[in-house]
Amino acid sequence: MNPSDPGSRIPDPGLLARDRAVVWHPYTQMQTAPPPLPIVRGKGVYLYTEDGREILDGISSWWVNIHGHSHPALNAALAEQAARLEHVMFAGCTHPPAVDLAERLVARLPPGLTRVFYSDNGSTAVEVAVKLAAQYWINRGEPQRTAFVALHHAYHGDTVGAMSVSEASVFTRAFTPLLFSVARAHAPYCYRCPLGLERATCGVECLGDLEGTLARLAGTAAAVLVEPMLQGAGGMIVWPAEFLAGVRRLCDRYGVLMIADEVLTGFGRTGRMFACEHAAVAPDIICLSKALTAGYLPLGATCTTDAVYEAFLSDDRSRTFFHGHSFTANPLACAVALASLDLFERERTLARVARLEAQLRTGLAPLAGLPLVGDVRVIGGVGAIELVADSTVGTDPLTNRRGGPSGPPVGASGGAARYLDEIGPRLAAAFLTRGLLLRPLGNVLYFMPPYVITDEQAAWAIDQIGEVLEEVGARS
Numbered sequence: 001m002n003p004s005d006p007g008s009r010i011p012d013p014g015l016l017a018r019d020r021a022v023v024w025h026p027y028t029q030m031q032t033a034p035p036p037l038p039i040v041r042g043k044g045v046y047l048y049t050e051d052g053r054e055i056l057d058g059i060s061s062w063w064v065n066i067h068g069h070s071h072p073a074l075n076a077a078l079a080e081q082a083a084r085l086e087h088v089m090f091a092g093c094t095h096p097p098a099v100d101l102a103e104r105l106v107a108r109l110p111p112g113l114t115r116v117f118y119s120d121n122g123s124t125a126v127e128v129a130v131k132l133a134a135q136y137w138i139n140r141g142e143p144q145r146t147a148f149v150a151l152h153h154a155y156h157g158d159t160v161g162a163m164s165v166s167e168a169s170v171f172t173r174a175f176t177p178l179l180f181s182v183a184r185a186h187a188p189y190c191y192r193c194p195l196g197l198e199r200a201t202c203g204v205e206c207l208g209d210l211e212g213t214l215a216r217l218a219g220t221a222a223a224v225l226v227e228p229m230l231q232g233a234g235g236m237i238v239w240p241a242e243f244l245a246g247v248r249r250l251c252d253r254y255g256v257l258m259i260a261d262e263v264l265t266g267f268g269r270t271g272r273m274f275a276c277e278h279a280a281v282a283p284d285i286i287c288l289s290k291a292l293t294a295g296y297l298p299l300g301a302t303c304t305t306d307a308v309y310e311a312f313l314s315d316d317r318s319r320t321f322f323h324g325h326s327f328t329a330n331p332l333a334c335a336v337a338l339a340s341l342d343l344f345e346r347e348r349t350l351a352r353v354a355r356l357e358a359q360l361r362t363g364l365a366p367l368a369g370l371p372l373v374g375d376v377r378v379i380g381g382v383g384a385i386e387l388v389a390d391s392t393v394g395t396d397p398l399t400n401r402r403g404g405p406s407g408p409p410v411g412a413s414g415g416a417a418r419y420l421d422e423i424g425p426r427l428a429a430a431f432l433t434r435g436l437l438l439r440p441l442g443n444v445l446y447f448m449p450p451y452v453i454t455d456e457q458a459a460w461a462i463d464q465i466g467e468v469l470e471e472v473g474a475r476s
């Protein structure tokens, strides 16, 4: 039967042909991209295609999945909530799942974060944070505080405000005229240290750039926005905890708000429930999404301190935070998020992440010896391998420069660098043939499976990574 026309005798043209006719995919050059994977089912760490292939989801479906696909407890919570209340607007109404979830989050978040403002994805969680910070200073009678400070290699989402605070890239280029300007300070990208120092002997001097930036903006900075401990889309850059502690210290010293974008890092991805815990810091505002619902449904939460919240309380309506979305605090999403928090306790999820981290450390470390491998980084349930044209000189394959995009050029452009520009899609295709779904970020290959992956499944995936890198290295 043809599912697009149940009464028809015309044979089903197949999901891919129908997709090609009417769908426009994200981040996809529709003219040249290979056909998408037709996924019809998921179970645990596996995805299943229409033609019966079993594929291990090595990137947790864009970093959202933690307890595995189609988990019975999450399915039950979703069905139960759907039978009770699927959705209601959240201005002038409330409902038990939203209140229960806010209570549970406040109890588990770093201390002092006492208010939960819901939205519906990671970008909106960041937009809300930026707008809250901007209006906070107006409400506090310091309207000159309009400047935002973010870091190099930052990625905070694709809406206009989130793009503004993200590092400029090919992804944001077409929208440059729409973006507001943001002051940018060094990130602690130790493999390509912006100051040319070595982590083993440095004193996190890269923080000095943030300090200089805040000093220069004296009295006009509204907030510093960071992805704590792990900058994701910017290249899976793992931080020393001292840098994060330093960000908090500098925000206090200069009296600006600290916004932690934990859209990726929240809910155990870095080995702690929230990445801020690595440095025992509490931000003024935290952004959550992705694994908040264990990857089931879109939901965002921007949580703030009493001090931020109270700046919006007034008899004067103009001090209200005028922001909302049709699906704010969707009850289905909140119910699944609550069931996910239960699983963290019942299945001792953080202990599982610690085991995965140990396995990633021992499994990936030997790859550092391969000629194509410049750096191996592991934090929590994330293992990243930065590929270079030649590990003996540490050339950045995307820019053909040492020391990152701002470093001095090495040799002429082209050659190995151009070869490595193409390496992401080639690696992805090689892994897919072996039944492993990975999606390298430029020259950074990473493995970020759902936490429920077994030791055997993780060992198998690590073997595939090693074998493919050896094959590719031998051919280059």
Ligand SMILES: Cc1ncc(COP(=O)(O)O)c(C=O)c1O
Binding pocket: 121, 122, 123, 124, 126, 155, 156, 157, 158, 227, 232, 233, 261, 262, 263, 264, 265, 289, 290
């Ligand atoms: C740190 C961070 N912030 C924000 C976002 C945007 O989230 P979303 O894709 O749900 O809009 C992402 C997405 O990858 C992210 O990694």
